[in-house]
Amino acid sequence: xxxxxxxxxxxxxxxxxxxxxxxxxxxxxxxxxxxxxxxxxxxxxxxxxxxxxxxxxxxxxxxxxxxxxxxxxxxxxxxxxxxxxxxxxxxxxxxxxxxxxxxxxxxxxxxxxxxxxxxxxxxxxxxxxxxxxxxxxxxxxxxxxxxxxxxxxxxxxxxxxxxxxxxxxxxxxxxxxxxxxxxxxxxxxxxxxxxxxxxxxxxxxxxxxxxxxxxxxxxxxxxxxxxxxxxxxxxxxxxxxxxxxxxxxxxxxxxxxxxxxxxxxxxxxxxxxxxxxxxxxxxxxxxxxxxxxxxxxxxxxxxxxxxxxxxxxxxxxxxxxxxxxxxxxxxxxxxxxxxxxxxxxxxxxxxxxxxxxxxxxxxxxxxxxxxxxxxxxxxxxxxxxxxxxx
Amino acid sequence: xxxxxxxxxxxxxxxxxxxxxxxxxxxxxxxxxxxxxxxxxxxxxxxxxxxxxxxxxxxxxxxxxxxxxxxxxxxxxxxxxxxxxxxxxxxxxxxxxxxxxxxxxxxxxxxxxxxxxxxxxxxxxxxxxxxxxxxxxxxxxxxxxxxxxxxxxxxxxxxxxxxxxxxxxxxxxxxxxxxxxxxxxxxxxxxxxxxxxxxxxxxxxxxxxxxxx
Numbered sequence: 001x002x003x004x005x006x007x008x009x010x011x012x013x014x015x016x017x018x019x020x021x022x023x024x025x026x027x028x029x030x031x032x033x034x035x036x037x038x039x040x041x042x043x044x045x046x047x048x049x050x051x052x053x054x055x056x057x058x059x060x061x062x063x064x065x066x067x068x069x070x071x072x073x074x075x076x077x078x079x080x081x082x083x084x085x086x087x088x089x090x091x092x093x094x095x096x097x098x099x100x101x102x103x104x105x106x107x108x109x110x111x112x113x114x115x116x117x118x119x120x121x122x123x124x125x126x127x128x129x130x131x132x133x134x135x136x137x138x139x140x141x142x143x144x145x146x147x148x149x150x151x152x153x154x155x156x157x158x159x160x161x162x163x164x165x166x167x168x169x170x171x172x173x174x175x176x177x178x179x180x181x182x183x184x185x186x187x188x189x190x191x192x193x194x195x196x197x198x199x200x201x202x203x204x205x206x207x208x209x210x211x212x213x214x215x216x217x218x219x220x221x222x223x224x225x226x227x228x229x230x231x232x233x234x235x236x237x238x239x240x241x242x243x244x245x246x247x248x249x250x251x252x253x254x255x256x257x258x259x260x261x262x263x264x265x266x267x268x269x270x271x272x273x274x275x276x277x278x279x280x281x282x283x284x285x286x287x288x289x290x291x292x293x294x295x296x297x298x299x300x301x302x303x304x305x306x307x308x309x310x311x312x313x314x315x316x317x318x319x320x321x322x323x324x325x326x327x328x329x330x331x332x333x334x335x336x337x338x339x340x341x342x343x344x345x346x347x348x349x350x351x352x353x354x355x356x357x358x359x360x361x362x363x364x365x366x367x368x369x370x371x372x373x374x375x376x377x378x379x380x381x382x383x384x385x386x387x388x389x390x
Numbered sequence: 391x392x393x394x395x396x397x398x399x400x401x402x403x404x405x406x407x408x409x410x411x412x413x414x415x416x417x418x419x420x421x422x423x424x425x426x427x428x429x430x431x432x433x434x435x436x437x438x439x440x441x442x443x444x445x446x447x448x449x450x451x452x453x454x455x456x457x458x459x460x461x462x463x464x465x466x467x468x469x470x471x472x473x474x475x476x477x478x479x480x481x482x483x484x485x486x487x488x489x490x491x492x493x494x495x496x497x498x499x500x501x502x503x504x505x506x507x508x509x510x511x512x513x514x515x516x517x518x519x520x521x522x523x524x525x526x527x528x529x530x531x532x533x534x535x536x537x538x539x540x541x542x543x544x545x546x547x548x549x550x551x552x553x554x555x556x557x558x559x560x561x562x563x564x565x566x567x568x569x570x571x572x573x574x575x576x577x578x579x580x581x582x583x584x585x586x587x588x589x590x591x592x593x594x595x596x597x598x599x600x601x602x603x
Contacts (some may be wrong), residue, residue: 093527119456144426170515175516207558218503222511352522382524 055287059102077292105310125318129325130191136329140336142298152357159374160353163387171226171233171348175275179331181215186324188212220286227279237263238272243365256299263366271334278327285316352385353378394557397564405568412575413583419586420587432598439597440590446602448587468512474505475545481554506549513542537579540570 082090091097096107105111112197155258164172188196189212197205246259252267253259264272287293292309338345344358356374359367373389375381391399450458476482480496487493497505517538521525544566551559574580596602 061573166519166522170518173518174515177518191449207556210553210555211559214552216551218552220505221503222507225511346583350522351524379524386523386525 006321033333034329085217090379095182096235097105111310113311113314119320121318121321125321126191126194129321132325132329133332136332140332141342144336150341152355153361154357156344156358157356157374158378159356159372160351160378160381161359161374162352162381162390163348163354163355163359164385165388165390166352166386167388168390169352171229172349175223175230176217178226179327181219182223183324183328183331185212185216187328188217190321206265217290220290223279224283224286227276227283230279231276234272238269240266240269244269255337258361258364261362261366262327262362263363265363267337275327275329278323278330280321281323282327285320288312288316288319353381354390391559392566393534394561397561399569401563409571409574413580414479415581416575417587425591428595429597433600434556434597436594436598439595439601440593442584442597442602444589444591447593461516464512464515466475466512466583467508468516471505471507471509472541472545473500474481475478475509475548476507478502479548479550506545508547509545509548513538513545517542536573537577540566541579544570544574559570 033371092110092112094108094112097109098107099106187273188208192205192209192212196208241262243260243262247261250254250257250259252265259265288309292313295309295312338349342357345362347358348354355369356367359370370390373381375383426439445489450462457522461581474497478494479498479502480499483496485491517535520530520534520538547563547566551563554560570579
């Protein structure tokens with residue numbers, strides 16, 4: 001089906017669109033600067049981490065420890081007392097003793113669930129998580145190498161349509177900024193020990209981990225607000241419809257033929273709900289990790305032997321890591337398609353307007369409803385978009 | 391000399407000197423411009439108009455609340471947050487006490503966190519508005535972006551050093567602060583001082599004419 005957009009020479013000249021490049025360039029420069037700020041901070045911290053090498057938390061080799069010298073084991077007897085071996089066996093299994101501290105779990109010397117948590121985290125969550133992220137990156141690189149950038153099939157018309165309002169763009173980039181800050185610091189926290197520690201050594205890693213943790217904890221609460229704003233700003237139009245199933249069956253147009261879609265296609269809607277759910281999981285688990293001593297009443301007193309905040313924190317770290325991996329993995333695909341992967345996609349989120357050709361090729365049903373608003377006056381269209389006339 | 395000693399010693403004094411001399415140079419330059427003689431009979435007090443302008447221009451008025459709500463919230467969030475961090479964060483109070491011998495009660499940690507959240511959210515949102523609003527974007531130049539990013543990096547490195555356990559992070563934060571102090575007098579960051587002059591001048595001019603600015 002040919003594009004219904006009439007082309008003319010002036011429209012093609014307008015398609016060069018000089019204003020588009022500075023906006024996209026500035027916003028991309030902003031994102032790059034954000035990344036640069038994080039990386040420069042990290043690099044400088046590492047470069048000057050020399051003195052911190054002396055600040056390792058490991059005790060020196062000649063340190064006096066509190067390990068008792070070996071002595072005769074106490075054997076079990078007819079009075080019912082237990083042998084040392086039995087006592088330690090029970091402790092290892094999580095038996096509770098007596099303690100002057102009356103809070104729940106104070107009598108438990110070794111919490112076995114903690115060991116289970118560590119095994120799940122180290123043997124399952126971390127290995128799968130890094131393989132998922134590396135796999136997604138590899139798929140994107142290979143796809144780009146084979147397919148290249150998805151270009152517009154027809155030339156740009158030079159007429160633009162307002163697509164995203166100022167509020168929508170601000171909220172989107174606000175979440176994106178925090179996604180980058182929290183993503184970089186979070187990945188350092190999650191994978192720093194297995195991947196960075198052997199590379200940069202304990203001194204530099206201590207600096208990096210400290211910085212990442214502080215930054216992550218600080219930006220976390222703002223992210224909760226931003227993800228809430230994202231949900232309420234973009235919820236309209238992101239409900240699934242039958243046309244999305246057709247779009248999916250056509251592989252979004254990659255399997256041949258034109259895949260129709262409204263304001264958002266199936267992939268964008270999936271990303272919206274995926275981000276919302278991952279954001280919710282990250283927010284709730286993050287709050288538990290940030291404020292373990294301020295749990296609401298219904299979460300307290302779950303067990304007399306193990307403090308509820310300890311079990312909850314163990315679950316929270318696992319949920320947080322899994323949700324973050326899922327969020328970042330899908331997010332990489334979104335970033336790819338929104339920037340280098342697809343021609344014309346970024347403009348909607350930078351200037352707020354999209355070219356008519358792009359609108360028809362990617363969101364034809366939405367285009368049919370909005371083609372009356374197409375204009376060659378790109379500046380005025382930007383102002384209309386900013387004012388919410390989308 | 392370690393990196394920390396460099397940033398706490400020579401670089402700190404150099405940046406402080408540039409900051410103080412540069413700010414004074416700019417302010418004295420503005421004051422020396424003087425003002426043209428107003429030969430008309432004043433209808434009301436110029437001082438009253440100046441004070442009224444400073445107060446009124448600090449809050450939305452004249453039906454502007456809806457249009458300026460975004461600026462109002464993000465602007466105050468950022469500026470108040472930054473002010474609180476600058477003067478009441480525990481490491482800053484200790485630093486000022488070490489320099490001058492004067493100290494005061496710092497904020498508790500929760501207060502620091504709230505101030506930092508407000509400052510970061512406000513700064514990021516203001517910059518995003520600058521980039522996404524077509525009019526704001528065309529009004530902005532490199533100075534606006536450099537100043538924003540310098541302040542952001544100063545705040546970021548400060549918060550990354552929050553654990554106060556590593557000299558390198560503290561030194562990195564100090565280095566960024568010093569870069570900001572050197573840039574400050576030659577940029578629009580001077581509005582931290584000149585906003586009072588500007589509002590007072592406008593307010594006094596209108597006040598003498600008996601007009602509410």
